[in-house]
Amino acid sequence: MEYLLQMVNISKTFGEVKSLHNVNFEVGYNEVVGLLGDNGAGKSTLVKIITGYHRPDPGGQIFWKGQPVDVMTVAKARELGIEVVYQERALADQQSLWRNIFMGRELSNRFGVLDVEGMRRETARLMQSHMGFTSKAITPDSTVKTMSGGERQGVAIVRALYFQAELIILDEPTMGLSLSETRKALDFVNGIKEASKSAIFIDHNIFHVYPVADRIVVLDRGQVKGQFFKDQITLDNLIAKLQHVAQTGRLE
Amino acid sequence: MNRVGEIEKFSAEIPSETARGKLSRFVRRYAMQIGIVLVGVLVWLLFLIGSPKTFLSFPIYAAYMSTTPFFALMALPLTLVIITGEIDLSFPSIMAFGMTVYALVLVSTGSHILAFIACMAAGLVAGLINGVIVVRIGIPSLVATIGTQFFWRGVVLVITGGNGTGLTSAIGGVLHTGLVGRLFGLIPAQMIWTIIVAILVWFFLNRHRFGAHVYLSGDNVESARLMGVNVPRVKTLVFAIMGVAAAFAGVVVSLEVLYFWPTLGEGYLLSTLSSVFLGGTSVFGGTGTVFGTLVASFIIGAINAGIVAAGLTGFWTQLIYGLIIVMSVSLQTVLSRRLR
Ligand SMILES: Nc1ncnc2c1ncn2[C@@H]1O[C@H](COP(=O)(O)OP(=O)(O)O)[C@@H](O)[C@H]1O
Numbered sequence: 001m002e003y004l005l006q007m008v009n010i011s012k013t014f015g016e017v018k019s020l021h022n023v024n025f026e027v028g029y030n031e032v033v034g035l036l037g038d039n040g041a042g043k044s045t046l047v048k049i050i051t052g053y054h055r056p057d058p059g060g061q062i063f064w065k066g067q068p069v070d071v072m073t074v075a076k077a078r079e080l081g082i083e084v085v086y087q088e089r090a091l092a093d094q095q096s097l098w099r100n101i102f103m104g105r106e107l108s109n110r111f112g113v114l115d116v117e118g119m120r121r122e123t124a125r126l127m128q129s130h131m132g133f134t135s136k137a138i139t140p141d142s143t144v145k146t147m148s149g150g151e152r153q154g155v156a157i158v159r160a161l162y163f164q165a166e167l168i169i170l171d172e173p174t175m176g177l178s179l180s181e182t183r184k185a186l187d188f189v190n191g192i193k194e195a196s197k198s199a200i201f202i203d204h205n206i207f208h209v210y211p212v213a214d215r216i217v218v219l220d221r222g223q224v225k226g227q228f229f230k231d232q233i234t235l236d237n238l239i240a241k242l243q244h245v246a247q248t249g250r251l252e
Numbered sequence: 253m254n255r256v257g258e259i260e261k262f263s264a265e266i267p268s269e270t271a272r273g274k275l276s277r278f279v280r281r282y283a284m285q286i287g288i289v290l291v292g293v294l295v296w297l298l299f300l301i302g303s304p305k306t307f308l309s310f311p312i313y314a315a316y317m318s319t320t321p322f323f324a325l326m327a328l329p330l331t332l333v334i335i336t337g338e339i340d341l342s343f344p345s346i347m348a349f350g351m352t353v354y355a356l357v358l359v360s361t362g363s364h365i366l367a368f369i370a371c372m373a374a375g376l377v378a379g380l381i382n383g384v385i386v387v388r389i390g391i392p393s394l395v396a397t398i399g400t401q402f403f404w405r406g407v408v409l410v411i412t413g414g415n416g417t418g419l420t421s422a423i424g425g426v427l428h429t430g431l432v433g434r435l436f437g438l439i440p441a442q443m444i445w446t447i448i449v450a451i452l453v454w455f456f457l458n459r460h461r462f463g464a465h466v467y468l469s470g471d472n473v474e475s476a477r478l479m480g481v482n483v484p485r486v487k488t489l490v491f492a493i494m495g496v497a498a499a500f501a502g503v504v505v506s507l508e509v510l511y512f513w514p515t516l517g518e519g520y521l522l523s524t525l526s527s528v529f530l531g532g533t534s535v536f537g538g539t540g541t542v543f544g545t546l547v548a549s550f551i552i553g554a555i556n557a558g559i560v561a562a563g564l565t566g567f568w569t570q571l572i573y574g575l576i577i578v579m580s581v582s583l584q585t586v587l588s589r590r591l592r
């Protein structure tokens with residue numbers, strides 16, 4: 001079976017710390033994978049290898065649509081259509097909404113002169129059609145620091161979809177969000193699925209991952225401890241297993 | 253390619269809004285700029301009331317337009333440096349270093365044009381060195397540029413032995429006329445240059461990809477980098493531009509007084525920095541406007557003239573500029589916390 005993304009035997013060592021041990025991980029086409037694990041399990045490290053931010057230790061392999069990727073760099077990952085919505089601030093707070101949407105990919109002519117009107121217009125359109133901003137108080141020129149956490153995640157996700165991302169990675173998108181804001185962020189994850197794209201959804205809260213993921217991969221202390229297809233396990237069962245992993249470091 | 257956009261059927265119609273709403277948004281968006289203009293008008297009114305005879309005649313403005321560019325020419329590009337979240341304190345010494353190279357080339361070739369070109373190159377090199385130390389080696393720019401400030405001043409003093417160079421041979425030449433001549437016998441050329449530089453910096457900051465990346469690098473380095481902005485290149489470039497601007501300002505000052513003093517630049521640190529901060533650029537990076545810096549430069553210039561007109565000694569200048577810097581950065585920080 002061909003996957004959108006397949007990672008084989010990936011390890012990562014930072015000095016003395018081995019953050020990932022021989023991890024095998026894959027994401028299918030139009031699949032939302034939940035990556036679950038405690039703080040320090042290695043979730044962010046895995047993601048940063050996928051996006052080319054970190055180089056894995058020698059011996060591992062990464063495949064994209066069945067083709068081996070020799071060296072994953074940030075530029076390569078973007079070219080392939082991998083987009084991240086990081087748990088750290090994904091947006092530049094003091095900049096306008098349109099500058100955030102087009103961050104690093106500004107519409108410009110070949111001399112680098114910006115098409116400001118074009119970017120404003122596109123932003124206004126995306127706001128209405130995808131972000132659900134109905135309030136007149138928010139315009140493409142509003143700075144994002146006035147927006148709520150859920151809205152900001154929405155901006156980051158819509159940005160990724162707009163730029164034809166194939167695989168959107170959400171690193172703890174619900175961190176620090178209120179209940180209703182979390183629901184908004186989760187709605188955006190469903191939007192990815194509807195747009196026929198794939199996603200990796202990272203969280204340490206099973207209650208957030210379970211409703212939106214097709215498959216859940218459990219990472220613990222740098223190792224994949226198991227994976228579950230949502231249609232094959234109930235939430236209660238999964239919770240019990242997770243508790244067991246947390247206590248013993250083993251699934252069974 | 254199916255961009256989300258192209259799947260969409262309906263087009264955006266921004267609901268039309270009341271004139272009042274528009275006005276209040278305009279005021280909020282340009283609060284900083286409106287504020288700085290009001291401060292400027294206020295300062296001017298104070299002077300006008302204090303000394304109507306002086307401030308209702310042209311000569312004071314001519315003098316003003318000749319000296320304010322000396323630091324405005326550097327405050328404009330320094331705005332870029334500070335927006336990226338960095339600082340440059342070495343530019344006063346780079347002014348002198350550039351002019352030292354100028355003097356050397358002038359003495360050996362007799363050509364002011366060649367001397368000018370060499371001077372610009374020297375400024376570029378000095379700026380690039382700042383960039384490399386900050387970006388590649390990773391030294392905080394505050395420390396790095398204090399270091400290079402002393403270094404370049406040292407280089408200047410060692411080479412010149414503390415002796416200046418007369419520049420009277422420049423009179424009548426293209427360079428002298430072009431940089432510090434008087435347009436229609438009235439307006440100092442350096443004033444025109446300041447406006448040109450302001451327009452250029454504004455354009456690149458607001459209407460060019462480079463400027464977009466300047467803002468992003470200062471606002472959120474992490475996400476800028478993750479979104480593919482080449483932050484090291486952006487920062488190196490702003491330091492390089494700053495170096496060239498400092499060398500250029502050095503030439504303008506020296507040609508205006510027709511003499512190169514090895515102490516050139518001393519005294520411009522405060523006026524340049526206070527122009528940027530009074531103009532509303534954040535010390536934390538990420539925000540700032542060219543318009544604010546330009547208007548603030550002229551306010552600083554006016555205060556300078558006011559201090560002299562009021563018969564206060566130069567000792568007051570430091571006190572007042574220091575106060576302006578501290579007050580404007582504190583006020584900005586408090587206000588931006590409120591507006592959140
Ligand atoms: N850049 C780094 N340098 C050194 N250690 C790191 C680095 N990044 C992550 N680690 C370590 O790797 C482990 C996994 O971290 P991380 O991937 O951030 O976990 P998670 O995202 O699951 O909370 C932790 O022990 C962390 O301290």
Ligand SMILES: [Mg+2]
Pocket residue numbers: 043044045087171
């Ligand atoms: Mg993490």
